[in-house]
Amino acid sequence: MKYRKLGNTGLDVSALSFGASSLGSVFREVPKDEAILTVHTAIDLGINLIDVSPYYGLMKAETVLGEALQTVPRDKYILSTKAGRYGEGEFDFSRERIIRSAEESMGRLGTDYLDILLLHDVEFGSLTQVMEEGIPALEELKQAGKIRYFGVSGLPLSVFEKVLPQTRLDVILSYCHYSLNDTTLLRLLPLLEESGTGLMNASPISMGLLSNRKVPDWHPAGAEIQAACQRAAEYCRDKGEDIAKLAVQFSTANEQIPTTLVSTATPANIRNNIKWTEEPMDEQLLAEVRDILKPIDGATWPSGRAEWNEAPGRNGERL
Numbered sequence: 327m328k329y330r331k332l333g334n335t336g337l338d339v340s341a342l343s344f345g346a347s348s349l350g351s352v353f354r355e356v357p358k359d360e361a362i363l364t365v366h367t368a369i370d371l372g373i374n375l376i377d378v379s380p381y382y383g384l385m386k387a388e389t390v391l392g393e394a395l396q397t398v399p400r401d402k403y404i405l406s407t408k409a410g411r412y413g414e415g416e417f418d419f420s421r422e423r424i425i426r427s428a429e430e431s432m433g434r435l436g437t438d439y440l441d442i443l444l445l446h447d448v449e450f451g452s453l454t455q456v457m458e459e460g461i462p463a464l465e466e467l468k469q470a471g472k473i474r475y476f477g478v479s480g481l482p483l484s485v486f487e488k489v490l491p492q493t494r495l496d497v498i499l500s501y502c503h504y505s506l507n508d509t510t511l512l513r514l515l516p517l518l519e520e521s522g523t524g525l526m527n528a529s530p531i532s533m534g535l536l537s538n539r540k541v542p543d544w545h546p547a548g549a550e551i552q553a554a555c556q557r558a559a560e561y562c563r564d565k566g567e568d569i570a571k572l573a574v575q576f577s578t579a580n581e582q583i584p585t586t587l588v589s590t591a592t593p594a595n596i597r598n599n600i601k602w603t604e605e606p607m608d609e610q611l612l613a614e615v616r617d618i619l620k621p622i623d624g625a626t627w628p629s630g631r632a633e634w635n636e637a638p639g640r641n642g643e644r645l
Contacts, residue, residue, distance in 0.1 A: 327342070327604075330584040332584050334522035334524070335475050341584075342574070342586060342600060343373060343375035344373050344376045345528060346365070346382065346388075347378070348589045348590050349391055349394075350384070350390070358390060361390050362390070364592060366398070368596045372600070373596075374402070375526075376406065377407070377499070378391050378406070384413060388435055395437075400437065404441045406440070408443070408445070408479060409445060410448065410451060411447050418451075421460070421466075425466065428472055439474065445477075447630065453488070457492065475496035477496055479499035481500075481629040485630075490518075500525065501527070501587075502528075502529045503626070504527045504577055504580070504586075506616060506619055507551070507623060508624055527586045528587040530574050530588060535555040536559065537559065554618065554619055554622045561614065561615060565611065574603065575602055575607040578603045
């Protein structure tokens with residue numbers, strides 16, 4: 327397993343990290359024993375960063391993860407969770423709720439501190455509340471020693487382009503923007519480098535677009551994006567390859583991306599994902615797949631409030 331620096335935090339994080347959303351039975355009902363074994367397998371094989379949220383499975387993911395970590399020494403893993411998003415459509419980035427959420431998460435996770443706390447999908451909240459209450463609450467928690475580092479997560483890259491010039495963040499979590507079909511996350515790298523902010527990249531398979539499975543009905547990507555990804559998956563399959571393997575390899579290969587989160591609740595899957603990162607990538611197949619996906623490279627979907635979805639460029643233009 328490779329390890330990389332997470333911005334200026336001083337943390338060395340595994341190139342592949344564990345997204346614990348699956349532990350909340352978000353995608354299928356997961357037996358607790360299987361979930362716990364998956365966590366232990368990930369840690370035993372070198373993954374040291376685990377990311378979760380109270381939103382995943384309505385707190386189930388945090389609860390199961392906390393049980394899994396009971397027998398693991400605290401210095402063996404870096405624990406990241408979130409605050410601000412709870413039930414379906416339930417967002418609250420107020421100071422009081424963020425502080426209470428952190429305390430509740432620590433209880434479920436069985437720890438007296440969190441390595442990283444992120445405001446979850448801030449584009450669904452008020453920009454004013456996030457900036458005037460949510461982020462100051464994170465600063466307060468850090469000063470109190472309850473959390474070591476903090477940041478925000480969201481889908482639109484404009485979220486980070488709005489927040490980072492206004493305040494210091496230790497880390498951000500971006501998803502679906504550094505994968506075979508979308509590499510627009512690269513445009514953020516100069517801003518992150520300038521501010522010393524660590525980067526967590528999530529969803530290398532674009533929430534199921536880059537796999538041999540049927541795209542889930544809830545997926546927000548438009549028909550053109552889905553069709554192109556399906557063509558790419560079929561192309562790989564015809565060559566006897568799994569596009570998910572190529573996707574994981576591609577996302578973890580870039581040394582400028584400190585870590586990429588994958589979510590699974592199956593020990594065999596986590597072993598496969600780790601194995602893939604250690605195998606050489608088929609550069610010819612990569613070029614062919616990227617060519618298939620070129621017409622949709624960077625195509626995304628709307629998320630959250632309109633106020634977050636546009637950001638001023640460095641020369642004043644709208645991006």
